Amino acid sequence: MTPSGVVFPRSGPATMADDGDALKFCSTCAFSQACLSEGMSKHALMDLHVLVEHVGPLHAGEHVFREGDPFTAIAAVRTGTVKTYHIDRDGHEQVLGFHLPGEVIGLNAIHDDRYPCNAVALDTVMLCRFSFPKIALLAQRLPNLQQHLFRLMSRDIGVASMFARDNTADERMAAFLIGLSRRLAARGFSPRRFQLTMSRTDIANYLRQAPETVSRVLRRFEHEGLLHIKQRDVEILDIPRLEALALSVLRE
Amino acid sequence: MTPSGVVFPRSGPATMADDGDALKFCSTCAFSQACLSEGMSKHALMDLHVLVEHVGPLHAGEHVFREGDPFTAIAAVRTGTVKTYHIDRDGHEQVLGFHLPGEVIGLNAIHDDRYPCNAVALDTVMLCRFSFPKIALLAQRLPNLQQHLFRLMSRDIGVASMFARDNTADERMAAFLIGLSRRLAARGFSPRRFQLTMSRTDIANYLRQAPETVSRVLRRFEHEGLLHIKQRDVEILDIPRLEALALSVLRE
DNA sequence: CGAACACTTGACAGCCCTCAACGTGAGTGG
């Protein structure tokens, strides 16, 4: 870890020494499809593996990068959860997103060559780090890689607008839980039982609500038989009803 | 115009016959820097001009593309204002953005090969249309073009998250006006006097407010000497105070 | 000139934020 507590700019000690078999590493990764190696030939994969750096493990509270840091790389989450956030001048934290395994962070930093937000590990996190200049260069030789990068960035456009709507607290919370459930399911985890890796305050700052509201809504959901929650362990009991609540936010 | 009222999928009749001098067209465009031709050689510009199609003029109410249409092209606004929006199942319109000359639309459609929203002209609009497969192919030969596309997309990530609910109606309106003013100024228009090309209802659907609230806030701003507004003609009288109001939204 | 639409203005209610206090769980040291 660098003196500033950030692992990205210089990733020396935090970089895993053992990359394993370069060719097999990503092929055996459960998230390779969602991540970066989708639809690429073995030869292309080799080129990609030459420039990937495996970073971690990072522990809860350690930062991947900080707002204002010079942009050097994007990264795919391999294990754990990364929270991206701003601190406004009132000291208020604004959470931009929670990033699960298979999801890519840092794409919003390309624009002005600086990370426009902070990224912190919420639990034990492992990352695959890609130097952006190098991957951009490679993308010129590999149409599939270029297309994949375009798609990844395109998908991120507008996702943040979902919870900015004037939906009720209930609807936003339902949408948050359903979204989490679906993303976890897409990665092979249970869509019904999972653990929240973030605090109530984090959720509140993400959904633009007061922490008290988050607490109250979750409690009410439990009373209404929608879910069972103890600390950060969630079991969704009535997915259809929760989805119905989330409908207006997810705009399906 | 096609039977569906959309000009994008088949742009035959709507495409301008006269492209002028291909090499000079974009060089003389006031927005070339903000748009696509920044930092490219003359040779590269020629290649780019071969695949650009000039679309328009479209008139107020005509659609550029509609939600669900197959994705074929991105487009830069050359004249006028384009509004992008969703219609949710309650029939409520959700405005995603207003796009001024020099700004690019359609980037959020790459992800799943369909436009995820509608795009409609608010006044008389002219566009530069770029076939996406072709421009992506060209980007493999032109590193600057690829980088520019990455930057354009990167910038759009997260802009929609600005007008969240935890800001007051006043702050959001101030941020909307300041943002408009700055974008117009960057394109050589007056930052103090301009015309709103969108209705109060459009603004309301963008800021996630009731139209009545938009009306009230604007009226109050006028009473407080912040601006003068008659119909859709705006004159900002006190930019510093308006900026101060917008601060918490623009998170500077 | 009339109709449709956009905009304004007023009254009222509801959602959620703020403030405040209390309960709970994990980690620590005696």
Place this chain on the structure above:
DNA sequence: CCACTCACGTTGAGGGCTGTCAAGTGTTCG
């Protein structure tokens, strides 16, 4: 093993912002 601490989470009371409903005014266009 227990008490302590501290962060996190829960629960309650009250008030303000803004959405909804309603009515009136102004503007544009056929």
